[in-house]
Amino acid sequence: MDSEANLSQRLRKAERRGQLRAYALIAPLFIFVALSFLIPLGTVLLNSFYDPVVPNGLPRTVRALADWNGPRDQIPPEPVYAALAQDLKEAVQAEKHGSIANRLNVEESGLRTVFMRAARRVSAQEDGPWAPFFEAADPGWAQPGIWGTIRNLASPTHSLFYLSALDAKRNQDGSVGPQPEDQRIHITIYLRTLGVALTVTLMCILLGFPLAYLLAHLRDKTANLLLILVLLPFWTSLLVRTTAWMVVLQKEGVINSLLQALHLISEPLPLVFNRFGVVVAMTHILLPFMVLPMYSVMRQIPVSYVRAARSLGAGPLTAFIRVYLPQCIPGLGAGALLVFILALGYYITPALLGGSTDQMISYFVETNMSRSLNWGLASALAAILLGAVLVLYAAYDRLVGANNLKLG
């Protein structure tokens, strides 16, 4: 009895030691993943709802507006204007007024001008009354609109970026409604991104399945040679492959010159800077991700199963569909999921080979990140894409089973 407890204790101790050693071994990888993936991802998610520009830049105004708490269709009383004047003077001193103006303008076009006109003059003014001062600087200050925008931005955490990413906005009267018609673009772009990713996945299945089948049923020597040909583009830089397609597809490129020389066409075909160019290049780039898992799964399918089906009376088509194909599903699923998820996030290929209406969501993440400097919206767009991928993965798990995935 005693020795038995002792033994299990010793066993547990030994196991714990082994576990610790295992943890120590994966610690470098874990730290790397944390630094290079989890922390940036967390920052992105945080940026998508945490936005303290207005509460930090105009603290007194935000407080005065909360104290007043009047209806949204009225302009606030003098104390709010006085608080704003004080905040504005400090902001100008610290040169923070530009970023506040830009933040307001993101919510409502035209507010940058209204805000900056007051900021340019405020330092020269000693004392109130402030309401007439602001109204003289820009008539916008005597409208309830700008105050509504400031109140919408008063809390450092909000859902405005997510609303904007889904083509909605919080109006100046506090209600939630759709963006103006000419600004509603994101849902279209999400659908476009899904559409391109699906098309590319389908193309990869159509092209990759016969190829993988061929590879799996050839003699090893020939199969290896062909496999290297599949892998060769895989080892070339993404940018090189993309620009190579540009050379091949452009108006006076290889294909158009060839077709024209053969007198098959009189005018060059528009092959690039459109959806066609994007799908062709993305299919080419992602094809190995489809072929490799399918090939490794197909190689492990015993030939005897199909033979058995045939000997039991199944026709070649029935044997293929009912016996062979179901066994390919793990490879097919893994390849399709891999290609689809990679395609969703594609940036450089559509940017270089697509026209302005072929850009995918990552292009808009980049534009908001580095051109519009709207990091919150960029983060929200990225977070929604991440959410969509997770949902799709869960759906796949439900339908096919994630355990069924086979990557090679």
Place this chain on the structure above:
Amino acid sequence: MFKRINSSALAVVGAAAIAFLPGISAAQQAITVASWGGAYTVSQVEAYHKPFEAKSGVKVTSVDYSGALSEVAAQVKTGNIKWDVIDLEPAEALKGCEEGLFEKIDPSKLPAGADGTPAAKDFATGMILPCAIGNITYANVVAFDKAKMGANGPKSLEDFFNVGKFPGKRGIKKDPSVIMEWALIADGVAMADVYKVLATPAGVDRAFKKLDTIKSSIVWWTAGAQPPALLASGEVVMTHAWHGRIVDANVKEKKDFAVMWDGQIQIPDMYAILKGGKNVAAAMEFVLFATSTQPLADQAKYIPYAPARNSSLAKIPDSNPNKAWLPNTPRPGRSMLTNAQFWMENSADMNKKFAAWLAK
């Protein structure tokens, strides 16, 4: 034993360090200048950077950027300032100055012209801003390949927007400035009224409607070196271009590109100094040098852009073939100067609308 080697090695290193100290500190002085790349950057390297390096011993590194102020704002916002001097257009110079991205430049520090004219009078109008000093003026024009179109090229901005008469793709910079003005002019707005119309929502819609008529024929470009390449590859039949790049391709690559001057929009380029950089003093020295008479005059050897100073213009000899290509030479056809104030106030909204229009 080891101790002795160590101490003697140390002594050698120390002596070397003392001997080379002035050299080291001079070599460490370096500034980074961000500009638009291609033939334009080459002209700046030859006319400004090299003489400045020879004179001051400060090393000048040049990098290319797209002209968007956001690249500067991102550096300042993240506190990771990589550039010292930036070449930009007046709208961005005014906007960045107001947002505290740039150092103020004291105009009294600007040297007088070589002929003794005080700087304030020597510079063309609008070339001295609180945070930026002008260096050149260039023209936005429509260019086409004479080898392909011969004498039947476009004659007016209306032709640029006429896909029926001139089928084929058009290259346009992926930026609302210039093309919004052109769209209105081609739609019948007089040049004098362009910014008045563009300031109204109806005017913006009108410009987009006009652009819609050629939208499917547009190839967008982002760097000034692209238009000549697009023309050369036949990807476009005509393109919005910076005129100096077209002249450069004709000279260096023996192309036969033509410039259609009608509707040209002239825009100055200026130097500003990023706030919070480590080399503000050297950067200031560079800007004052580069915008002085001789370097500005020398630049015209390499690219046909009009110098910001009158004293530099006087120094460009008639033997310089670029002189005939300067944008301020009188020419038939309409021409206008950009309205920096308008773009400073409206670029944020205009960029937003433009991006949404592009995506549709």
